[in-house]
Amino acid sequence: MAEEISEDKKKKKKKLVVAFTSLQKNLQRACGTFKNAKEWEKFIKEKLDPILKEFEDEIPHSLSEKLKKAAKLDSDTSAGLSKACKLLRSQLGKAIVAMSPVGILAILTKAIFLGGVVLVGAAIIYLRTSTVDIVIKNNGCDSIQPPPKLPFKLPGISIPSEVITDGGQATATMPGITARVNTDATGNVRVTILGISANFIIPPGTNVSFDGTDISGKDLEFNLKDLPQHELIISCR
Structure with missing residues (x-):
């Protein structure tokens, strides 16, 4: 489906990518520090949910659902918390690639600068398989x-x-x-x-x-x- 490009839409997309990148960086530091499901759910409520709400019109429904699914816990254990954190980081990497209005080299450079090995890997895998x-x-x-x-x-x-x-x-x-x-x-x-x-x-x-x-x-x-x-x-x- 074709869509006319407006300057406002371009600015919102850039703002969304910045928000996703910031959250991905936060997760990089936070993974492994969550003690229980309550702490994880608080993090999601304060960090992910506001982004999904603010950019509801910019984020495709399917992408939003994938992010929500990745954030869900399989179990209230250390392994379950670690798995959810890693899955969300990976899915955010794919989301950044999918929504970014800038070049792929800029994405990879930023990911490397931030130490985002997961983001780099997710970007390459996404490009090859989609x-x-x-x-x-x-x-x-x-x-x-x-x-x-x-x-x-x-x-x-x-x-x-x-x-x-x-x-x-x-x-x-x-x-x-x-x-x-x-x-x-x-x-x-x-x-x-x-x-x-x-x-x-x-x-x-x-x-x-x-x-x-x-x-x-x-x-x-x-x-x-x-x-x-x-x-x-x-x-x-």
């Missing part, structure tokens, strides 16, 4: 040149390297998180995810659609995890 395909189709246009190759490899990201001729198609692989698709009057189509962009140069005035939505001249966000495969159709007919 991929979706974006099929780019050329419908009646001159050959579309592939975007420049990335200077480094990133988990879960694969960008087409071949020319897309009239009637042909190519497939990009991306993590199943939020993607930004932008087209402009100069004939540029940009797909951005985690700060990494794939740019396709097309003739000005060309019609462009993403999953059936006309995105010509627009700047939209799509939640890629909604479908295992998406279509970016570039039409000149």
